[in-house]
Amino acid sequence: MPRTVWFPGHMAKGKRKLEELAKKLDIIFELRDARAPQLTSSPMTVQLSKICPVYIVLTRADLAEEGATKAWLSFFASQKSKAWAFNLLEGKIQSLRRDLTKMKPSHRELRLAVVGIPNVGKSLFLNLLVGKKRAQVGGIPGVTKGVSWYKGQDILAVDSPGILDPHSHNEVHRRLAWLGSSKAQVIGGTDVVALSLIEFLKERGYWHLIEEKWNIENEAEESLITLEKIGRRLGCLVSGGRVDFSLAGQRFLDTFSTGKLGRITLEWPGERYPWEID
Ligand SMILES: Nc1nc2c(ncn2[C@@H]2O[C@H](COP(=O)(O)OP(=O)(O)OP(=O)(O)O)[C@@H](O)[C@H]2O)c(=O)[nH]1
Numbered sequence: 001m002p003r004t005v006w007f008p009g010h011m012a013k014g015k016r017k018l019e020e021l022a023k024k025l026d027i028i029f030e031l032r033d034a035r036a037p038q039l040t041s042s043p044m045t046v047q048l049s050k051i052c053p054v055y056i057v058l059t060r061a062d063l064a065e066e067g068a069t070k071a072w073l074s075f076f077a078s079q080k081s082k083a084w085a086f087n088l089l090e091g092k093i094q095s096l097r098r099d100l101t102k103m104k105p106s107h108r109e110l111r112l113a114v115v116g117i118p119n120v121g122k123s124l125f126l127n128l129l130v131g132k133k134r135a136q137v138g139g140i141p142g143v144t145k146g147v148s149w150y151k152g153q154d155i156l157a158v159d160s161p162g163i164l165d166p167h168s169h170n171e172v173h174r175r176l177a178w179l180g181s182s183k184a185q186v187i188g189g190t191d192v193v194a195l196s197l198i199e200f201l202k203e204r205g206y207w208h209l210i211e212e213k214w215n216i217e218n219e220a221e222e223s224l225i226t227l228e229k230i231g232r233r234l235g236c237l238v239s240g241g242r243v244d245f246s247l248a249g250q251r252f253l254d255t256f257s258t259g260k261l262g263r264i265t266l267e268w269p270g271e272r273y274p275w276e277i278d
């Protein structure tokens with residue numbers, strides 16, 4: 001069965017460029033979303049880590065459950081992987097900066113790259129590292145299209161486009177769309193992807209967040225009815241007063257991915273998925 005995934009040309013090109021560049025780097029920061037540190041790992045890490053050290057930065061710590069983020073940091077420490085977790089919007093990355101100072105070669109600046117899947121905060125992090133708002137930041141995946149160098153004090157840093165693994169299981173792409181790192185429109189439609197998220201939230205005991213946000217009561221009813229009710233609350237209507245499910249799906253996904261539904265972590269260390277076990 002053909003896979004329907006989002007893998008535009010700039011991702012393939014960015015991947016090739018990063019592979020070429022890696023030899024010139026001292027370190028690589030791999031950014032992942034703190035709400036799903038396993039699902040949002042970069043498909044490039046294994047290969048790049050053979051060339052230079054790769055350190056993990058969990059972003060959006062403000063949108064993840066605190067206990068889960070602590071558990072993830074302990075997990076990475078147990079794996080001997082260096083990792084930090086930040087709310088990049090706050091801009092406080094001093095703990096990481098101190099470590100960078102120790103890593104700088106004495107004779108030249110520190111050369112590093114920021115890599116990861118789309119929309120995890122790579123460009124925002126790079127701007128914090130170089131101390132200026134230089135790289136373009138945006139709320140949709142695929143904002144950065146090329147590999148570019150930026151200069152900061154004692155730092156030369158590369159920003160890179162978000163790169164996905166086109167061979168990941170469809171369910172992985174779907175979950176990445178929940179987080180805003182893949183495009184729901186390309187992988188089945190915003191309504192279908194939103195319905196899968198509603199199912200997940202019900203299964204994991206987060207129904208109350210939907211109930212509180214939109215004043216919707218019946219958890220037992222079908223997710224399609226839930227989405228219809230959300231669509232009505234949000235005014236996503238077409239002529240005749242019917243709900244526009246694509247728009248309702250998009251608005252629901254936006255609410256979730258930007259954390260407006262509350263702090264939710266999708267996975268904990270050691271989480272195994274049915275598609276990995278098959
Ligand atoms: N709440 C929150 N939002 C964040 C955080 N980090 C990044 N963002 C937001 O996430 C969005 C994406 O940030 P970018 O820096 O453009 O992400 P990117 O990884 O460069 O994205 P691409 O270039 O599209 O791959 C922006 O709206 C940021 O403001 C964070 O720690 N917390």
Ligand SMILES: [Mg+2]
Pocket residue numbers: 122123124136137143144160161162
């Ligand atoms: Mg970017």
